[in-house]
Amino acid sequence: MTIISTKIKHYWPLIKSLQTGLLVLTGLTGFVSARCPVYNLTTILSVIGSLFFAVSGSTILNMVWDRDIDAKMNRTKHRPLPSGLIDPQQAWIVGLGISALGLLWAASLDLLFAGIVFAGLFFDVVVYTIWLKRKTAWSIVWGGISGGMPILAGRALGIGAIDEVGILFMFGILFWIPTHILTFSIKYAADYADADVPTFPSSYGVGATRIIISISSFIAAFSMLLSGVMMDLGAGYLRLILVLAAGLLGLAMSTIFTPSERINFGLFKYASLFMMTSMFVVILGAR
């Protein structure tokens, strides 16, 4: 029992619980937004469970592959893999096993749903992590696309097809992710430089990165708002998303005109809050 609890304690940081939780929430939001019979508890639990395993599995695989990078960065060198608390071979097996479990569970629900979840996993692990992350700063686009897959999958499960709203939702996440990652890469620029990982600040400068953050924030906010309009969310909920989006854009513009580390990291935190709150607004407003 002690061994199991120690293992869980070591593996828990590998799944980045907050990030995984947010992605699972987006998937659930996509599903509920379809106004499907949400009171089917089994389906809801299956959506949550399959996405949780698939996202956690891909995050573990990402951590295993990037353990040499993590070892070079101050922020991440104490993680269980670079610090030697977990055997990489074992982590590979756990990551693959959990991913497979998530995909099988997803497939038991619906093949389209499972296909999109698989695409997300593939883009994250193979395209983003293994292929592009060490080569180009633009790898985050693929990270963004994979991040957009859970909400698209949830929506597709709800309505039985890929529709415009699902794609707009995906765009919302895709363009939110640069805001999330780039503010982080500005804060930890030295760490990324130590690990020789190309980032927007190191490739194009901090000023250009802030402009990109603002543009992507605008597109993310616009996508969320437009998807809300298209799914007939209700005026009150749309107003709320508009206000939250204005806050996101205001902060993004502040990082350009009055740049400071505090505002930059405030934007990082606010962006996560924006996405989480927007998801709850869609869940509450879906009719």
Add this chain to the structure above:
Amino acid sequence: MVNVNRVILLLVAALAGIEIVSGIEDCGTIPIAYYTFSYGIFLISALLMLLMGVDIIEHDVAALAVSTLPLGFSTGLVAAFMLEYHLAYSSLVSILYAGLIIQKFRHKDKSALVLQVLLHGLTGLVLFILPLVLIMQETVEMSYLGVSIGTGLVAIGGMALAFLKSGKPILTKDQIYTIFPGVLLLAVFAFSVGIGSR
């Protein structure tokens, strides 16, 4: 920041959010837009203070944004109850506010201060007095007094911050930051009671 203040700021954000979603539905299209704006300022300010600390309110951009709070509510009131003056009033406060922003960014502190006093004096008076007049005329219910009370509370918070910025604080910085979230919560509650009652 003490945990109680975190909870209070969360409540401010939640209450402002609820008002935006369902508290102003029957106020008419134009007032809804203005009330959304002002409740939005409450909401965003509370979230930023929660994420970045109460002292973020001293940041130049945040201070300018928060100073629009009475603009939205007062213009919304004028649009709701004195529609014939709406265009003139909204033009006047917009010009004053644009002037304030320009002078702030040109670092013309004295003229910015004059514009700020004019702007907040005007909007504060409208927000404080108009509900009283409407109650006396029996146009609205007694609970509309919440708008005047909310205005008073925002004025107290605003003055405390203004004195702090001017270097002549009436309370210490810590005291102001400790009570500020509570003042915000009372203010947003008072506004929601007032505007929600009609």
